[in-house]
Amino acid sequence: MHEHMKPTPLPNKFFTPTVVLILMIAINGLIFLALRFFFGIGAVTNLDNQHPWGIWIGIDVAAGVALAAGGFTTAALGHIIHREHYHVITRPALLTALLGYTFVAISVGVDLGRYYDIWHPLIMWNGNSALFEVGICVMIYLTVLYIEFLPIVTERFIGKVNLPGALSKLNKSVDKLLRALDRGLDKTMFIFIIAGVVLSCLHQSSLGTLMVIAGPKMHPLWQTPVLPLLFLLSAIAVGFPMVIMESLIASKSFGLKPEMDVLSRLGRIVAPLLGIYLAFKIGDMFIRETFVYLTDFTLESVMFSIEIIIGVVIPLRMFLSEEVRNSRSLILTASFLVIFGVFLNRLNNFLIAYTPPYAQNGYFPSIGEISVTLGFIAIEILLYRLIVKNFPVIAVPVKQTSPKTKYSIRGI
Amino acid sequence: MAKQSRRNFLKTAAAVGATATGMSVLSPKKAEAAPENILSVDRMGVLVDTTVCIGCRRCEWACKQAHDLPAGNIESYNDEATFDKKRRPDDTALTVVNKYPTENKPHVPTYLKVQCMHCDKPACVSACIVGAFSKKENGSVVWDGSKCIGCRYCMVACPFQIPAFEFEKALEPKIMKCDFCFERTKEGKLPACVDICPVETLTYGKRSDLIQLAEERLKLYPDRYKNKIFGETEVGGTSWLYLASNDFQKMDFPKLGAAPAPGVSESIQHGIFAYFIPPVAFYALLGGIMYITKNKDKSEEE
Numbered sequence: 189m190h191e192h193m194k195p196t197p198l199p200n201k202f203f204t205p206t207v208v209l210i211l212m213i214a215i216n217g218l219i220f221l222a223l224r225f226f227f228g229i230g231a232v233t234n235l236d237n238q239h240p241w242g243i244w245i246g247i248d249v250a251a252g253v254a255l256a257a258g259g260f261t262t263a264a265l266g267h268i269i270h271r272e273h274y275h276v277i278t279r280p281a282l283l284t285a286l287l288g289y290t291f292v293a294i295s296v297g298v299d300l301g302r303y304y305d306i307w308h309p310l311i312m313w314n315g316n317s318a319l320f321e322v323g324i325c326v327m328i329y330l331t332v333l334y335i336e337f338l339p340i341v342t343e344r345f346i347g348k349v350n351l352p353g354a355l356s357k358l359n360k361s362v363d364k365l366l367r368a369l370d371r372g373l374d375k376t377m378f379i380f381i382i383a384g385v386v387l388s389c390l391h392q393s394s395l396g397t398l399m400v401i402a403g404p405k406m407h408p409l410w411q412t413p414v415l416p417l418l419f420l421l422s423a424i425a426v427g428f429p430m431v432i433m434e435s436l437i438a439s440k441s442f443g444l445k446p447e448m449d450v451l452s453r454l455g456r457i458v459a460p461l462l463g464i465y466l467a468f469k470i471g472d473m474f475i476r477e478t479f480v481y482l483t484d485f486t487l488e489s490v491m492f493s494i495e496i497i498i499g500v501v502i503p504l505r506m507f508l509s510e511e512v513r514n515s516r517s518l519i520l521t522a523s524f525l526v527i528f529g530v531f532l533n534r535l536n537n538f539l540i541a542y543t544p545p546y547a548q549n550g551y552f553p554s555i556g557e558i559s560v561t562l563g564f565i566a567i568e569i570l571l572y573r574l575i576v577k578n579f580p581v582i583a584v585p586v587k588q589t590s591p592k593t594k595y596s597i598r599g600i
Numbered sequence: 601m602a603k604q605s606r607r608n609f610l611k612t613a614a615a616v617g618a619t620a621t622g623m624s625v626l627s628p629k630k631a632e633a634a635p636e637n638i639l640s641v642d643r644m645g646v647l648v649d650t651t652v653c654i655g656c657r658r659c660e661w662a663c664k665q666a667h668d669l670p671a672g673n674i675e676s677y678n679d680e681a682t683f684d685k686k687r688r689p690d691d692t693a694l695t696v697v698n699k700y701p702t703e704n705k706p707h708v709p710t711y712l713k714v715q716c717m718h719c720d721k722p723a724c725v726s727a728c729i730v731g732a733f734s735k736k737e738n739g740s741v742v743w744d745g746s747k748c749i750g751c752r753y754c755m756v757a758c759p760f761q762i763p764a765f766e767f768e769k770a771l772e773p774k775i776m777k778c779d780f781c782f783e784r785t786k787e788g789k790l791p792a793c794v795d796i797c798p799v800e801t802l803t804y805g806k807r808s809d810l811i812q813l814a815e816e817r818l819k820l821y822p823d824r825y826k827n828k829i830f831g832e833t834e835v836g837g838t839s840w841l842y843l844a845s846n847d848f849q850k851m852d853f854p855k856l857g858a859a860p861a862p863g864v865s866e867s868i869q870h871g872i873f874a875y876f877i878p879p880v881a882f883y884a885l886l887g888g889i890m891y892i893t894k895n896k897d898k899s900e901e902e
């Protein structure tokens with residue numbers, strides 16, 4: 189390795205025309221968000237007693253958790269199975285997971301009727317509830333993610349602590365403190381990495397258990413006792429495509445050379461993962477003989493087919509091809525399709541498949557719901573940009589081959 | 601991390617494992633104790649004989665009165681036009697009466713009172729993230745407003761789509777549903793709707809007695825009724841039971857099997873978390889893999 193890759197804060201300008209556009213979407217979302225808190229959920233959403241959950245749960249939470257799976261899959265690959273060459277992508281993946289989960293938690297808060305009681309599950313337990321398990325796991329995992337991110341913060345400031353004015357006297361001791369923290373984290377980080385993977389597997393699957401209790405209220409194409417397994421497998425399958433997409437888009441946006449060799453290596457793992465997911469999905473369909481529903485032409489059967497064919501089968505075929513994996517645009521397309529497939533799967537499970545018995549009208553998200561959802565995504569993108577500009581997250585080539593510092597390993 | 605000594609790794613890993621196992625001994629008991637789910641043999645119920653109901657909707661009025669909901673003038677409940685649309689219980693009315701044609705007697709309509717069924721194995725109790733719902737000893741399924749966080753998972757879970765939410769409220773929105781007049785029955789009073797019913801459509805009593813009563817009626821008047829007690833077995837049995845001369849699905853009752861609604865999800869849940877053994881084992885497995893691959897790396901470097 190002549191060119192050593194080292195995570196570095198990026199020097200680019202924060203504002204570009206695209207960034208301004210995204211900022212406007214974010215502000216629009218915040219306005220509707222304020223309305224929700226002043227006038228209640230009913231004023232902003234199209235939810236009713238037949239449709240208790242809308243896109244804030246189906247997209248922001250369910251799809252959000254699935255699409256943040258890049259964090260734990262890359263952690264498993266890079267740190268547990270210990271594949272060194274993937275280390276360049278673990279930090280960006282960690283950051284996306286961190287932002288993703290933060291906004292999952294915020295979205296839950298927005299959707300809760302009594303958001304100020306969000307801490308209740310900490311002391312009021314119901315071990316029978318799948319939602320309780322999801323809630324607790326996500327809460328702990330979010331903490332773990334922040335701990336995993338800490339070394340990036342200490343690395344940014346160690347030796348560079350520069351407090352303003354009178355506080356500058358403290359510079360030395362703060363620096364000492366950071367170094368101590370850094371050493372402590374270094375020794376114990378593996379505990380958190382493993383915990384992160386275990387917690388992810390738990391809540392990714394429990395998210396699938398959530399809808400099992402809805403029983404016959406859910407369309408048989410999706411309602412199955414193996415939902416937790418399907419959720420877990422699809423989350424694992426979408427992790428790497430998510431990392432590939434982020435990496436390609438970020439490198440384009442910041443004018444860096446894409447990490448094509450790492451990404452196409454990563455792409456090799458995607459096809460088998462998708463294959464396993466597809467096998468279980470199809471197998472389940474045949475065991476429960478639900479394929480009969482595919483022949484009646486309904487919203488459900490169409491959505492199911494799109495989810496399987498466009499979201500799984502086509503990208504599976506694409507990831508099998510070497511040519512696709514080596515081409516920047518093709519691998520990006522294939523990754524998009526996988527992401528779309530899992531996104532649609534969560535949407536289908538939580539909204540399309542849910543057919544309440546007394547619904548007089550269907551559910552379609554209101555302008556307010558859509559605005560808030562888009563707003564949150566916009567804020568996530570802005571924060572990502574802000575953080576990679578100020579913290580060593582994205583790896584860029586550095587000329588002199590310094591001996592591998594401990595940071596290259598320690599930085600998750 | 602590469603620098604970390606092997607022994608250190610093992611020590612910490614063992615400590616983590618021990619803590620987790622320790623937790624597993626303590627937690628499940630506590631976790632399962634949260635929602636009270638007492639199925640007393642003496643639990644009460646109501647038998648609704650829809651062939652008797654005259655559709656006066658007095659029960660709707662009495663229910664609102666008993667729960668401090670705006671009830672309006674009792675005369676306004678005679679308005680036939682109310683029956684033009686099928687209504688559902690919501691946050692303004694915990695019970696509603698709907699009108700259906702009767703199969704074998706076209707000129708006499710069937711009136712059907714709807715409210716929470718007070719399931720014996722309630723999905724809402726199993727689902728609620730904080731255990732705000734509980735099945736009481738007398739059969740009532742009640743909601744505890746001091747726990748609820750407003751996640752609305754109970755609404756997703758209930759097979760009868762009963763819990764309603766105050767969507768319009770920005771602060772302290774409540775989950776609203778029939779509470780079997782828990783406060784009244786505690787004082788020895790009848791549920792408000794049972795109390796006011798002028799024609800004895802509603803019979804309040806021990807659930808086991810009610811099933812006997814219903815069976816007798818079915819035997820005595822086989823022409824009057826469809827041979828079915830709705831609620832006897834549905835989703836594991838419900839405290840409220842129905843007799844009718846109509847097919848129940850034709851009156852918008854969901855088609856439900858005898859398996860309790862929370863059965864599958866609870867066994868999955870408990871399978872994944874059997875005393876925390878699977879998660880802890882998985883943790884240990886990953887730790888093992890990490891340890892092996894790291895050492896392999898190291899020996900390659902040396």
Ligand code: SF4
Nearest residue numbers: 716717719723724758
């Ligand atoms: S009918 Fe619904 S709300 Fe009532 S006890 Fe059963 S599950 Fe709970």
Ligand code: SF4
Nearest residue numbers: 728748749751752754
């Ligand atoms: S809305 Fe309240 S009662 Fe219903 S499941 Fe959530 S916390 Fe429990």
Ligand code: SF4
Nearest residue numbers: 663778780781791793
């Ligand atoms: S039992 Fe009480 S709460 Fe339930 S419908 Fe009758 S009056 Fe209303």
